[in-house]
Amino acid sequence: MTSFAQTNDSIVYKDSYGLRVGVDLYNPISTFIDDNRKGLELVGDYRISKRWYVAAELGYLENTREEDFINFTTNGQYIKAGVDYNAYENWLDMENLIYIGFRYGYATFNQTLNSAIVNNDTFFPIQDVEAPVKYDNLNAQWAEFVVGIKAEVLHNVFMGFSFSGKKMISTKEPDNFKNLFVPGFNRVFLNNSGFGLNYTVSYLIPLYKKKK
Numbered sequence: 001m002t003s004f005a006q007t008n009d010s011i012v013y014k015d016s017y018g019l020r021v022g023v024d025l026y027n028p029i030s031t032f033i034d035d036n037r038k039g040l041e042l043v044g045d046y047r048i049s050k051r052w053y054v055a056a057e058l059g060y061l062e063n064t065r066e067e068d069f070i071n072f073t074t075n076g077q078y079i080k081a082g083v084d085y086n087a088y089e090n091w092l093d094m095e096n097l098i099y100i101g102f103r104y105g106y107a108t109f110n111q112t113l114n115s116a117i118v119n120n121d122t123f124f125p126i127q128d129v130e131a132p133v134k135y136d137n138l139n140a141q142w143a144e145f146v147v148g149i150k151a152e153v154l155h156n157v158f159m160g161f162s163f164s165g166k167k168m169i170s171t172k173e174p175d176n177f178k179n180l181f182v183p184g185f186n187r188v189f190l191n192n193s194g195f196g197l198n199y200t201v202s203y204l205i206p207l208y209k210k211k212k
Contacts, residue, residue: 025200027061097148116176
């Protein structure tokens, strides 16, 4: 009589840990369709635990805006760094994210005043300036709260969308007008707040795996 040992077959699912790098699609598309905006933003995150990721964005932006009394061009670079928390419970070997996060942002830039009309408005005081005039060595720092998703559409390829609310911490401004637009922050509103939208495509470079 032959006996057989019963084996317990089980499949072990593992989470991928690694570096995800990509690009924000909004700025390249705007560069082609809008003569007033040129820019590029690279995005990345690195998984440090089951739920937590360190994340960063690095970009360049040139943007011309027409306000009620002023036309100006902003040109500069920025970096944003922080953390993301994945609130989504993935099934099996999925790596999708529904996340909330925080960023600290810093930008260095210049402003070129293309034209201006003298205005005595309390919120936009503009002195009599002969335009165009360029103001260099400006900077800004801010904090932002981020909510977003990243979904795997192909193996290790992710499409993402995020919304961010921003609050200015400090900014170095020209003497003649306020910084109404800051690279990485976008439009600065009256209470020094702002918001942003990102549409990203990224690729996960797996470095190692951990058991779920």
